Amino acid sequence: MTNVYSFDGILVFGLLFVCTCAYLKKVPRLNSWLLSEKKGVWGVFYKAAVIGTRLHFAVALSCLIMAFYIVFFK
Template identity: 65%
Template sequence: MTNAYSFDGALVMSLLFVCTCAYLRRVPRLRQWCFSEKSGLWGVLYKGAVIGVRLHIVVAIACTVMAFYVLFVR
């Protein structure tokens, strides 16, 4: 179990946030409802989704490396 207050816990939480936003952006009803605003709280979701969509290869590699680290190294 990762600790949210450690550096690796913060990395895990940020990767999960970006992956979740990118996944939810693919749902048509949520895209219109959540990702239409580009400021405020909904803007944070929008920016996380944009990072996940544009850097999907880097995010996927980071998720794989972090999973290996959490399962086997830590």
């Protein structure tokens, strides 16, 4: 179990947040409801979804590396 207040916990949270927002962008009802705002507090979801879709290879590779780190070194 990772601690959110540690550096690797923050990285895991960020990766999961980006992956979740990228997935929600593919769901039509949630895309129009959650990701319609591009500014403000709700704009964070939109920006994370854009990062997840444009850098999908780098995000997936980062998730694999982080999973390997947590399973074998943590």
